Amino acid sequence: MGSKTFGYVRVSTTDQNIERQLTKMQELGIEERDIFIDRASGKDFNRPQYRAMKSVIRNGDLIYIDALDRLGRNYDEIIREWKDVTRAVGADIVVLENETLFDSRKFKAMNTEDSKLGSLMEDQFLSLLSYMADQERQKLLKRQAEGIVEARKAGKHLGRPKLDLSTLSKEQREVLEANYEAWRRKELTGVKFAEMLGLKKNSFYKIVKEYELLQLGHHA
Incomplete structure (x- = not known):
C-alpha cells in the first residue's frame, strides 16, 4: 500500500x-x-x-x-x-x-x-x-480570566440566573478546563479559581462538581 x-x-x-x-x-x-x-x-x-x-x-x-x-x-x-x-x-x-x-x-x-x-x-x-x-495560550487564558473578573466588577451577568455547566460562556469554559487540574492538586485555591471564573462560592462548587462528573463519564 x-x-x-x-x-x-x-x-x-x-x-x-x-x-x-x-x-x-x-x-x-x-x-x-x-x-x-x-x-x-x-x-x-x-x-x-x-x-x-x-x-x-x-x-x-x-x-x-x-x-x-x-x-x-x-x-x-x-x-x-x-x-x-x-x-x-x-x-x-x-x-x-x-x-x-x-x-x-x-x-x-x-x-x-x-x-x-x-x-x-x-x-x-x-x-x-x-x-x-x-505562551500565546497562557496570555489568552490570563486575559479571559481578567475579563471575567472585570465584567463582574462592572455588574455584568456572565450567565443565566440558574447556573450550570452548559450555561458557562466559552471563556469561562476554557478557564475551567485549563485550571481544573491545578485546583484539584491544590495548587490553586477555590477562592482564586472561583474569582477567575467570575462565580460565587455556591455556584463555583456546583459547576466544579458537574464538571468532575462529566470527566468521570468520559473516562468510564
Whole structure:
C-alpha cells in the first residue's frame, strides 16, 4: 500500500468556523475522508479525531496542518507528539503557516549516517515555535480570566440566573478546563479559581462538581 496524505483541522469550540482551514486542505487535493476535524481545546492531545488519525497513519504518510497551534498549545506535548509522529511512526508533518521552516521531510533529508544535523535543527525550531504557541495560550487564558473578573466588577451577568455547566460562556469554559487540574492538586485555591471564573462560592462548587462528573463519564 502506498503512502497517503492527511489533513488535520482544529478549532477550540463548536461555534468557531473551520472553513478557512478546510479550504486549505481541499486545495491541497486531500480527500474529505482523509481530513480529520476536532472541535476541542488544544491543551492536550486527548481529542477523538486526532486519536483516530494517529491510529491510521503509517510510515511514509504525510500530514498537513494549518498552523502549529492547530496541532496543540501545550509546549511539552507538542514536542513529544511531533517526535512520535515523525520519528516513531515515520510519517511527516507540514505546517502550512511556516512551511519553509516546518516540513519534517526537509529535516530528514539533512540527516546522514554520520550526522543528525537535520534532527538537531528540527528540535530547535520546534522548541521555539511550540514555546511561542504555549505562551500565546497562557496570555489568552490570563486575559479571559481578567475579563471575567472585570465584567463582574462592572455588574455584568456572565450567565443565566440558574447556573450550570452548559450555561458557562466559552471563556469561562476554557478557564475551567485549563485550571481544573491545578485546583484539584491544590495548587490553586477555590477562592482564586472561583474569582477567575467570575462565580460565587455556591455556584463555583456546583459547576466544579458537574464538571468532575462529566470527566468521570468520559473516562468510564
